[in-house]
Amino acid sequence: MMWRVDILSSYIAAFIGMFGVLVVIYSIGFMKGKPRLFWYFLYTFLTIITSIGTVFANNLVLLLIFWGFLGLLLYLLINFGDKNSNAVAKKTFIIVGGSDSLMILGIGIVYLLTGTFQMDKIRLEPSSLSVIAFICLIVAAFAKAGAMPFHTWIPDTAESAPSPVSALLPASLDKLLGIYLLFRISAEMFIMNEPMRQSLLIIGAVTILAAVMMALVQHNFKRLLGYHAVSQVGYMIIGISTGNPIGIAGGLFHMINNAIYKSCLFLIGGAVENKKGTSELDKLGGLSRVMPVTFFCAIIASLSISGVPPFNGFVSKWMIYQGLISQFTVHSSQFTVTKFVIIFCLIAAMFGSALTLASFLKLLHAVFLGQRSYRSTVNRQPSTKIDEVNSLMWLPMVVLALLCIIFGIFTNQLPLKYFILPSVKDAAFIGIWNSHLATLLIIAGILLGFVILLLGNLSKSLRLDNSYVGTEIIPSENRPSGAEFYNTIKEFGILKGIYNKAEEGFFDIYEQGKRFVFFISGILGHLHNGVLPTYLVWCLLGMMGVLYSLLLK
């Protein structure tokens, strides 16, 4: 059997199709007037088709071919971005391609152990060789999804590639595929033992915290989103590596939810850049009146990603937490390393969601709220005239934002019932979340508050006035733009050192790899000094070596 069509692969393929269609619609508006459009759309369509092929593939070699081809398409698509995009595309290709070569190794070992390439027939017990195969395959999944330490291509891609490309690949398709592969590997093909599980959990927790801490201090809209695209992977990894049904279901659901709100956010980033010509947070501000539709989508997607109830991000995070807690309670009451790791992951995940919230509040302030940035206008008096992107661009964003609401409120009726729970058997909820009742009551509360406003003077006197600052109005050059909100946190003792190291690229596997390669070639470089006699000496030495070994034989 070359192909496998089960519920999981079908719904992932359906979502790939949906994201594909939305991004293509958006691209028609966004890429208008850009060169080489034919190739752009060709690569986009090929990406969508290849991704669908990947999830239906049941043969590891077939999967590998699709997987490698996707890496190439990603390289080609990133090249459509700004002037930096060439270098970024190269970096991406090296990281993703390098992980693909490990995947080949992993598949080879799997074949050696089992004698088959059929994914649904493989069931490997942990042994020293199978653990190596496991690690090789996991690296491929992690590089695609962008988990640490293979994440560094994502922030760069997010910044340099065109927004629809970021929305399509790193934000949605690569997440779907990477986590899909992770699920196939860790829940079906390999039986994980405790140390494997724990290392995955810790990688997940570190990914959440480190990436979101980096996101806090970013000054570029799209780069900030890129770091969040990394951080959210941590939740999915944690969910899937809890190993119990509810956690796995949470991880898979989070994969879908993340793809929805993250691609929505990237499309918003593109819309803002398209209208204002920049994605630097210092130069934006006060756009809520100017771009109301984009703002509406931004606020929904931001609240979803931060996990504010009743949006969809909350439900999947809630399921992942339950996975962790039920894993905790099945262990006996004594103190073990496992329990400690689980508690650490739970705290990291819950606190990570507060950090995510903080970083998105900063983003909302810097782009949509706060004082207007007047720099772009000539007469220093910004117009509040509506200047929204065209409907081809806002339609996909609105669809995605509405999906965030629908998947949050009708979570038991739609996504869980049709997609998630059928693909993960026996998922048992240990907590309670009645999204309908809670939403209804919150609406009742809003109405109640509205009555209070009416009891006050809402209907009679509503006056617009300048904002109250005490003295004169602060000129917009001196306004708090929001980008610098968390500089206080950057200065804290140990964090300061880590941030400095991170900015130097110390944690970047690509930079470190580059340093290593240059170090080796630097040593070898001494041999190539351009002097003919030196080369002749090397040739002679080589020939002597060959002769010696032949004679010895």
Add this chain to the structure above:
Amino acid sequence: MKNLFYYTVFPGFLFTVTLGFLSSWLDRKVTARVQWRVGPPLLQPVYDVIKLLGKEIIIPQGAPKFLFLMLPLVGLASAILVSTMNWLSMLDAGSGFVGDWIVVIYLLAVPAIMLILGSFASANPLASVGGSREIKLLLGYELPFVMACLVPVIKAHSIKLGEIIAFQASSGILLSSVSGVAAFIIALLCIQAKLGLVPFDMAEAETEIMAGAYIEFSGAVLAVFKLTKFIMLVASPLFLVVLFMGSEIKSIVGFLFVLLKYILVVVLLVLIRNTNPRVKIDQAVRFFWGPITALAVTAIILAMIGL
């Protein structure tokens, strides 16, 4: 319909707001007595709200109008919801109402989020500064708060509030264990910050940024914020009561007993507020991420080894 009654009348909005008025009065009276003043009359908080309802509503230029009016309402709605959940977990422990421990922790943060968004929507630099302080404070206390609230979950092996209470009924309240006491102290300090009481009132800081986050809110909109504050003054300490000394309310005596515990927590909060000066935001975050988090780790380890 029954749930709507729970939400709007008892133990939801009307009851909680009344209790909130009383707690606010208690706060001001105790503060006044500590400072050798007489203090306000019993109905002063009510007068304040009624006065605000009569004032005109001013919307700053450049603010998104709908959002500016909407955010306080969402904050109010979720504050009522979380208060109702806390009460019902003790009144009707089996039902679980709309959510569990995770939901309460998330909902408790919503009023703060709405305040921050509201302050950002005011298009006022002072409000931006106040709002940014509020987020950093939120970041600061959320870490130890989650850890402290985890102690009852570790002990009771459940995230349903009803089961946490049932656990305390069968094997003694959390506050009778070492880890419980440590976690309670941490959570109390976090609640202090959550409620924006001195020493953690830097988001309002009247003397430097003129009420900061609240600066542009006036009239009935400000009244809604005040009501949210009163409700949070009930809901957050009550969550501590549920987690650390919860008991099922079966009779009027049980109810009075819970009220007494609640008042005890409020008095503790008021005393902390009156004996400390305001700290700077970086000091507060350092305090929460440093010693308090270390204490929280200790509490969790103690709870895991069963102390």
